[in-house]
Every structure is written in structure tokens, then in C-alpha cells.
Amino acid sequence: MRVIVLGxxxxxxxxxxxxxxxxxxxxxxxxxxxxxxxxxLCGTSSLVPIATMERRVARWAAETGRNIQWVRLDLRNxxxxxxxxxRHRPDAVVHFAEQRxxxxxxxxxxxxxxxxxxxxxGTLNLLFALRESAPDCHLVKLGTMGEYGxxxxxxxxxxxxxxxxxxxxxxxxxxxxxxxYHLSKVHDSHNIMFACKTWxxxxxxxxxxxxxxxxxxxxxxxPELRTRFDYDDIxxxxxxxxxxxxAIGRPLTVYGQGGQTRGFIxxxxxxxxxxxxxxxxxxxxxxxxxNQFTEQFSVGELAERVREARRAHGLETEIVHLPNPRAxxxxxxxxxxxxxxxxxxxxxxxxxxxxxxxxxQTVERHRHRVRVETIEPRxxxxxxxxxxxxxxxxxxxxxxxxxxxxx
Amino acid sequence: MRVIVLGxxxxxxxxxxxxxxxxxxxxxxxxxxxxxxxxxLCGTSSLVPIATMERRVARWAAETGRNIQWVRLDLRNxxxxxxxxxRHRPDAVVHFAEQRxxxxxxxxxxxxxxxxxxxxxGTLNLLFALRESAPDCHLVKLGTMGEYGxxxxxxxxxxxxxxxxxxxxxxxxxxxxxxxYHLSKVHDSHNIMFACKTWxxxxxxxxxxxxxxxxxxxxxxxPELRTRFDYDDIxxxxxxxxxxxxAIGRPLTVYGQGGQTRGFIxxxxxxxxxxxxxxxxxxxxxxxxxNQFTEQFSVGELAERVREARRAHGLETEIVHLPNPRAxxxxxxxxxxxxxxxxxxxxxxxxxxxxxxxxxQTVERHRHRVRVETIEPRxxxxxxxxxxxxxxxxxxxxxxxxxxxxx
Numbered sequence: 001m002r003v004i005v006l007g008x009x010x011x012x013x014x015x016x017x018x019x020x021x022x023x024x025x026x027x028x029x030x031x032x033x034x035x036x037x038x039x040x041l042c043g044t045s046s047l048v049p050i051a052t053m054e055r056r057v058a059r060w061a062a063e064t065g066r067n068i069q070w071v072r073l074d075l076r077n078x079x080x081x082x083x084x085x086x087r088h089r090p091d092a093v094v095h096f097a098e099q100r101x102x103x104x105x106x107x108x109x110x111x112x113x114x115x116x117x118x119x120x121x122g123t124l125n126l127l128f129a130l131r132e133s134a135p136d137c138h139l140v141k142l143g144t145m146g147e148y149g150x151x152x153x154x155x156x157x158x159x160x161x162x163x164x165x166x167x168x169x170x171x172x173x174x175x176x177x178x179x180x181y182h183l184s185k186v187h188d189s190h191n192i193m194f195a196c197k198t199w200x201x202x203x204x205x206x207x208x209x210x211x212x213x214x215x216x217x218x219x220x221x222x223p224e225l226r227t228r229f230d231y232d233d234i235x236x237x238x239x240x241x242x243x244x245x246x247a248i249g250r251p252l253t254v255y256g257q258g259g260q261t262r263g264f265i266x267x268x269x270x271x272x273x274x275x276x277x278x279x280x281x282x283x284x285x286x287x288x289x290x291n292q293f294t295e296q297f298s299v300g301e302l303a304e305r306v307r308e309a310r311r312a313h314g315l316e317t318e319i320v321h322l323p324n325p326r327a328x329x330x331x332x333x334x335x336x337x338x339x340x341x342x343x344x345x346x347x348x349x350x351x352x353x354x355x356x357x358x359x360x361q362t363v364e365r366h367r368h369r370v371r372v373e374t375i376e377p378r379x380x381x382x383x384x385x386x387x388x389x390x391x392x393x394x395x396x397x398x399x400x401x402x403x404x405x406x407x
Numbered sequence: 408m409r410v411i412v413l414g415x416x417x418x419x420x421x422x423x424x425x426x427x428x429x430x431x432x433x434x435x436x437x438x439x440x441x442x443x444x445x446x447x448l449c450g451t452s453s454l455v456p457i458a459t460m461e462r463r464v465a466r467w468a469a470e471t472g473r474n475i476q477w478v479r480l481d482l483r484n485x486x487x488x489x490x491x492x493x494r495h496r497p498d499a500v501v502h503f504a505e506q507r508x509x510x511x512x513x514x515x516x517x518x519x520x521x522x523x524x525x526x527x528x529g530t531l532n533l534l535f536a537l538r539e540s541a542p543d544c545h546l547v548k549l550g551t552m553g554e555y556g557x558x559x560x561x562x563x564x565x566x567x568x569x570x571x572x573x574x575x576x577x578x579x580x581x582x583x584x585x586x587x588y589h590l591s592k593v594h595d596s597h598n599i600m601f602a603c604k605t606w607x608x609x610x611x612x613x614x615x616x617x618x619x620x621x622x623x624x625x626x627x628x629x630p631e632l633r634t635r636f637d638y639d640d641i642x643x644x645x646x647x648x649x650x651x652x653x654a655i656g657r658p659l660t661v662y663g664q665g666g667q668t669r670g671f672i673x674x675x676x677x678x679x680x681x682x683x684x685x686x687x688x689x690x691x692x693x694x695x696x697x698n699q700f701t702e703q704f705s706v707g708e709l710a711e712r713v714r715e716a717r718r719a720h721g722l723e724t725e726i727v728h729l730p731n732p733r734a735x736x737x738x739x740x741x742x743x744x745x746x747x748x749x750x751x752x753x754x755x756x757x758x759x760x761x762x763x764x765x766x767x768q769t770v771e772r773h774r775h776r777v778r779v780e781t782i783e784p785r786x787x788x789x790x791x792x793x794x795x796x797x798x799x800x801x802x803x804x805x806x807x808x809x810x811x812x813x814x
Contacts, residue, residue, distance in 0.1 A: 078516055109485055109535035113528050120527065120594070121520050124587075128516035152576035153569060162560060162569055162581075167740070169559035171581035174569075175597065180531075183601060187527070187594040190582065194590060198734040198788055327605040333574070381605055 002026045002088060003278060006075065006126070007096030009033055009053055012142075012211060012270050014227045016094060018218035019271035020278070021066045028088055029057065031097065032074035034118075038104065044235055044374050046228035047244065047366050048214065059224040075122030078129070085126075086133040092278045093130070094140045097122055098184070102146070102326075103234045103379040105181035112180040119184035120191070127195040138281040139203040140274060141192055143185045145263045145293060145336060147207055149176025150329050155336035158205065158289020173289075178328055179381070189289075196287035203286075204277050208270065209263030209293025212239035213355065214362050216268050227267075229362070232374035238299050239264065241375065242306045243356060246317050247363035248370055252307070255377070256324030258300025259331035263293030263338065266349040276344040291338040294348035309356040325377040409433040409495055410685060413482065413533070414503030416440055416460055419549075419618060419677050421634045423501060425625035426678035427685070428473045435495055436464065438504065439481035441525075445511065451642055451781050453635035454651065454773050455621065466631040482529030485536070492533075493540040499685045500537070501547045504529055505591070509553070509733075510641045510786040512588035519587040526591035527598070534602040545688040546610040547681060548599055550592045552670045552700060552743060554614055556583030557736050562743035565612065565696020580696075585735055586788070596696075603694035610693075611684050615677065616670030616700025619646035620762065621769050623675050634674075636769070639781035645706050646671065648782065649713045650763060653724050654770035655777055659714070662784070663731030665707025668741035670700030673756040683751040698745040701755035716763040732784040 003020055007013040008029030021027045031053065039045055051059065057068045073080050075097050085093075098119040099105065105115040123141070130137050148155045151174070160173045172193065175186045195201050214229045230236040231244035242252045265273075273292050282288050297305070307317040324330065342348075349355070363370075379385045410427055414420040415436030428434045438460065446452055458466065464475045480487050482504050492500075505526040506512065512522040530548070537544050555562045558581070567580045579600065582593045602608050621636045637643040638651035649659045672680075680699050689695050704712070714724040731737065749755075756762070770777075786792045 078520075109532065112535070113485075113531050116527055116531065116594075116598075117524060120523055124520050124523065125516065128519070151578055153571040153574045153578075160569070160571065160581075162567070162571075164560040164567065164569075167560045171558055171560075172583065174567075174578035174581050176579065177597065177601065180598070180601075183594075183597050186597055187523075187590075190584065190590050190593055191523075191587070194584065194587075 001092070002028070002090045004028045004030060004084070004088060004090045004093045005096065006030045006093060007098065010035055010096055011228050011230065012267065013096040014056065015216045015219050015267060016096070016271050016274050017068055018060065018225065019216060019275060021060065021068050022064065022218050023275065028069045028071060028090070029053065030071045030073050030084065033072060034074070042104070042234045043371070044230065044232045045369070045371060047231055047363060047369055048226050048229040050226060050228050051224040055224050059222050063221050063225070075125055076118065078125040081125050082129040082132060085129040089134050090137050092138040092140055092281070093126065094274055094278070095123065095126060096142050098142070099181065101234050102179035102181045103377070105179050105184070106379050106381050107385040115181050116184045116187065120187050123188045123191060127191065127201065130201055131195070131199050135199065135201060136284065138278065139192065139201065140277050141188065141203055141205050143189055143205045143207040144182060145207050145209045145291060146182040147175050147177050147186050147189060148173060148336070149178055150332040150334055151176065152333050155291070157291045157337050157340055158207070178326070193287045196285055200285040202282045202284050204282060205287065205289045206273065206277065206292045207289060209265045210237045210239070211265055211267050211270055212237060212359070213267035214240070214359055216271055232371065233377045233379065239302050240359065242303055243359040244363050244370060245375065246306050246310055247360045248367055248372070251318035251320040252303040253376065254300055254303050254319060254321045255326060256321065257330035258303065258321060259298050260328055261296055261298040261332065261334035263291065263336050264295055264297055264351065265293045266351070266355065268349050269294055269346065273341050273346060276341060276346060280344050290340045291336055292341060293336070293338055295350060296334060296336065305351065305353070306356055309353040309360070312353060322377065325380045327381040408499070409435070409497045411435045411437060411491070411495060411497045411500045412503065413437045413500060414505065417442055417503055418635050418637065419674065420503040421463065422623045422626050422674060423503070423678050423681050424475055425467065425632065426623060426682060428467065428475050429471065429625050430682065435476045435478060435497070436460065437478045437480050437491065440479060441481070449511070449641045450778070451637065451639040452776070452778060454638055454770060454776055455633050455636040457633060457635050458631040462631050466629050470628050470632070482532055483525065485532040488532050489536040489539060492536040496541050497544050499545040499547055499688070500533065501681055501685070502530065502533060503549050505549070506588065508641050509586035509588045510784070512586050512591070513786050513788050514792040522588050523591045523594065527594050530595045531598060534598065534608065537608055538602070538606050542606065542608060543691065545685065546599065546608065547684050548595065548610055548612050550596055550612045550614040550696070551589060552614050552616045552698060553589040554582050554584050554593050554596060555580060555743070556585055557739045557741055558583065559740050562698070564698045564744050564747055565614070585733070600694045603692055607692040609689045609691050611689055612694065612696045613680065613684065613699040614696055616672045617644045617646070618672055618674050618677055619644060619766070620674035621647070621766055623678055639778065640784045640786065646709050647766065649710055650766040651770050651777060652782065653713050653717055654767045655774055655779070657779070658725035658727040659710040660783065661707055661710050661726060661728045662733060663728065664737035665710065665728065666705050666738035667735055668703055668705045668739065670698065670743050670745065671702050671704055671758065672700045673758070673762065675756050676701055676753065680748050680753060683748060683753060687751050697747045698743055699748060700743070700745055702757060703741060703743065712758065712760070713763055716760040719760060729784065732787045734788040
């Protein structure tokens, strides 16, 4: 079975490529490498050193005898993408290849437009390429739980049965995304749903929660197989950031009151969810949505969990609350369904203190690489980052100031 | 009160500019003129000859003594747009400046991407320009009733109260748009709602029905003030197309069974709705939705109305059913609310045989300009237009074939 993984250089795309290859899938790993360029722009860097894609696939072949084909390609280039799909005629395409940082999308107009054009156009190009050359291929698209926002009713998996004025219908679940990035995923979802209905394509939209963890069994085989680990304000997810703060003896920084509740998932479950999804494709013409997370926590609770894990080792960790740079409810109802992947066989790795300790130990091995100045939030949802930039540039006339977001 | 009309060269943008100017608003009329270029590409042309924007505003000043300022500008150029908003600091911006043809958006990948990038990026640029320079300005955005699709429950105005598992919330109405064009408007709606919530902007999203008619009192003052009238398969709306078919003695072509029901509105009501919306702005931070139409008809019923209007003059009109080029339900429940503009004072021009006759008479005056070959559908929702193009190009090697969509 042939699978193309788009965005294969990323935090999750790379472990997914390895996970599928290890299980006998023929994997084509595709990426534009733009994420590494965005790191340069933002002054951010993976805590764990990562090898080039060339070294990664060579190392994987050397260690396991399995071949992953590496292709550098930007999805915005429709001709190249169509040629790729036509050449490989994959059974499934796993689409991680999007700008995936909410803070990045909120820096300013340029980044908001870049995020939406990159994500929406890449996905549109993919839909047309599939229609042309692989209409039976299963599109496995990474969405986000953030598409739903925080409604005051239960969150269903993609669709909701509504009774209204004595009539009923099953309709797409209403979306209230909270950043230009999250909005781009909502736009994608609508475009994909339409393409399935109109052209008979088949797709699974995986509305993923916040991912934590730094390794899967395959990435641990050799240092050159490691995946990136982000902890900064732009690319880092909250639990990974807390672990870095704990490891370097800094306070855990909770945004606002800390009552913001989200779905979370271990990186080892992410790769398993992708495998289960591919193994159980939808019908032709079917667009379905799985909520891909395993547990709900508030960001305040998560900070407590990290503090407790440290306390078990006799270490005290401070928790501080920062003014929230995001525009979001800090105390709200949240109950999101996530049964469909369980029904397909997912056995979740629930968050345990041992996992938190594992991550912190990994961080400690690389603590000399932590860029402390990238941890506190630099992007404000209401003002963007340009205001800080300008303020900084008045006193600091370094030409680097602009390209490094005012650091 | 200063109003910028974006898309002022269009079917509705121009009459709106005149309507507002006639009522004492200070109007800045803005357009990129891309619509005239798209006409060249598609081999289409306004039935009614239209003057250049320069001649139009000069004629308006000569006839009424009122000045409309004309600015050529593309919303995708963020710097120019921001400069425009900063210079004029308008009280309201009326945003018609989008690619507005569903068939155009379905020609192929190039047009789908062009439509979504043009519409989404233009609106994003506008939102950022307003945040920067005119945060209190009222954004009056043209959406479409087609954002809702045809759900099996009543369509509300933008939001719906949902009770689910014992809890309640008022949420954005679920959207099921039926083309890449309609999808682009859904994307816009989500982006605008977010900007209002996060930045405190204020906006009214006018989900407009299908517009018919060819004139307003102001466009009738002088031939150089006329607005465009489209009747072709790409740009023409259904009733206007039927009137052209009737005027030239051709059968009225109904797509599929004809049970497709939509909201409709007279062009004279469109300009009045814009005026009422501007005169009654939302609160800062408020995003509201008005459904801007006055009556519901099925496309089959409309064909009958045209036939009856002709019969009153002793003329027989044939109605034929074509295979539906669109992917849509041809028999469905449809009940869409449209109270909010009525509550603000709209007194609808309901569809009467006299209006149909007026339009047909206008067509008859210009019947020598009808391009018969542009009336029947050339774009198939499932296959696009490229398939026809290629088939045609095999036998017709003219280099014009591609740029005129296989005509």
C-alpha cells in the first residue's frame, strides 16, 4: 500500500513516515522545508537537533532496510504536485503540509495572508490533483480541534444533528476558530467536504488536539531519526513548553486564568491514529471527521501536573500567570467527543508523570540549546507583533530586529 | 458621511454608488476593473453597453452636480488599500469587490484558486487596513444566500440557537456552500466574524439572494450611467438569462428538474438594503448577518413566471430542461428567514409581470448584442470546463480556443 506523507519534515510528519514505513507501507515523504526557513525568521529552533531529510531517510534505510522516498516539493506548485500524484497514484495521502502555528498567523497581515494562502491553496491544489489522477485515493487531512472553538454545548465529531422549528437535519458542526491559522483549517474543511460531495473523493479530516511528547519508538532508534521538539512561543505546544521551563528551573507560564480547556494527545497516539485511519478508509464520496485526542485538560491543570511530576523528585516548580496574549475564553464549558478512533482500535497513552519526566529528561540532555528569550509570548492576538517590533526598533536600530520579531 | 464602495464597476457596485451619492453620501468608488478582463477571457459581454468609470463619474457630476471620486485599485495590493483607508477614513466600506461567479470558480483549478485567493486575501487585507486606520468603520460585506446551501431545516440569519444534550448555545449557522465561489464567501464570513470578535471591528454580512433587474432610477438618468447586464452561463443570473432567452425567441433553459429554490431580490431593493444597512450600523465588535432577499422561487417557477408574462402579450415561450451542470439538490426543503432588513424599513419590490416585461423590453433594445453561444452552460461542476476545452482543441486548433473556454 502506497502512502504519500505531505509535510514529512515536521514534528508529526516525520514520525508518521517512520511509523508507516516500519509497518510495511511504501512511503513517499514530501516537504518544502519551509518550516526550517520559518525557524530562521522567528529566531526559533528545535530543542532536539534534527538531521536533514537526506540523512534521515539514509539512516532509516541503514537501520531497518526499509526505503522512504524523499521528495522536496511545495504544494503551492500545482504542476509539480499533480505530477507527483500522477507518478505515484497513492492509496492514501496524509496531509500535514500546512503552516500550523496560531501565533505565527497572528503576527500581522503578511503572516495571516501567508498562512491562509499557503494552507488553502495547497489543499485546493491537492484536491484537484486527486480528482485528476487518483480519485479513489484516501485523503487523510490534519485539521485541529481549534476549529470548533469553545461552544457551550458538547462538541461532536464533525457533524451535529439539529432539531429546529419541528424539522431535523444532520449538519456540519458550527465552527468558531480562534486565529487566522485555525480559520485556515476551517476553510480547508469546507473545501474538502465540497470536493468529496461533488467529485466523489474520499477524505478523513482529523481534528487533532494539542500534541505533546518528543519521541516514538522509531525516532529513538538513532539520533539521526529524531523529530523536532518546539518549546517556544510561536511553534511550541503548551505541555512541551512547560517541560522546558521546568527543566531549566524557570516558572511555568500560564496564559491568563488558565481555565482554557483543550483536547490533548501523545505523539505516539498521533502516529497510531494515522495508521488506523488509513487502514479503515471511508467510502468513495464520503467526508468524515474524527476528533483526534485522548484527554481533556485545562492549561492550568497541566501546569499542576508538571509541578506534581517534579515534586515526586523533590523539586519545587513555580507557576505564574501572564496576561493572556490570545483572545479566548479563560473559563468555559468543554466536552468534546472522541470515540471514533477508539472504536477503530486506538489504545490511548494517557498522560502520566512518567511521560512528563521522560520529556523533561530529554530536555535536560539538550538544555544548552534552550533559547530562553523565545519562550515568553511575543505575539498579541489584538495587536500582532508589529507594534512590539516598531517599539523595539526605535531604540534598537539593528536590521535584525524586524526579521526576528522584535527580539 | 463618507462611504467607500469597493467593486464599484460591477452590476451592483455601480448602482449602489449612484444610490448613495444621490442621497448625499460622499462616495469613493473603487475597482480593479478585473471584471472587464474576465469578460474578455470568457468571451462574455454586458448586454447593455457600459461606459468607462471615468465617463460614468463625469456624467453623474454633469447630470446631478454630485461628485463621486473614482479610484482604480486591486484589494490584493495591501499597501495601496491601506493607504486608501488611511486617506479617507470612511464611516462605512461597502465590499462588493470579489469574483462572484460560481461557474467561473468551477472552470478548473486555476480559477478555483484565483477565486479563493482574490476574495479571501482582498477581505483579509481590508480587515487589517480597517484595524490599522479605521477601526470604527462599518464594514458592509456582500455575502450570498448560497453560503447556507439547502439544509432540511429553516435557514436563520447567520446564527442559530441550538439545544443539544441538555445545553444551549447560539452558534454560527452551519454552512454547506455549493461551489468554490460560494466557499470563498464562507471563508470570508468566518474571517470577518473573527476580526470583529478579536479586534472590535463592526460588520454586517449581507447574505444576498439572486439579483434580477437591469436598472435603478439613477442608472436610467443617462445611457452613460447604465449598469452592466449579464445573461450568459458564467456571469448571468437565472431570471435575467430567462428574459434574454424570451426576448430572442429561444426556449427558457431550466437546469435539471427545476425544483432548486433560492431567495431572489430586485436590483432596486439591493441598493436600498445597502443604504438601510449603512444607516443602522452594528455596535463596535458586533458581527451581524442579514439575509438580503425578498421572495423565494424555484428556478422552474421562475421560468413559468416569464412564460406567463409573455403570454399576457400573446406570445408563446417554450421551457426545456437541460442536464444540470451543477451538483445540487433539485427538489428540497427551503425556508429562509429575511426579517431584519424588513424591520429596518425595506419595502420590497416583489416580482411582477411588469418587471419581467420591462427587462425583456430592455433586452429587445439591445438584442443585436446577444451572444447566443454564451447562454448554454459550458462549465460542469463535476468535470470543470477543461474537458470541453481539450475536446474542442483537438478539432479546433485556434489559439483562441483555450482563452475563450472552448467556445
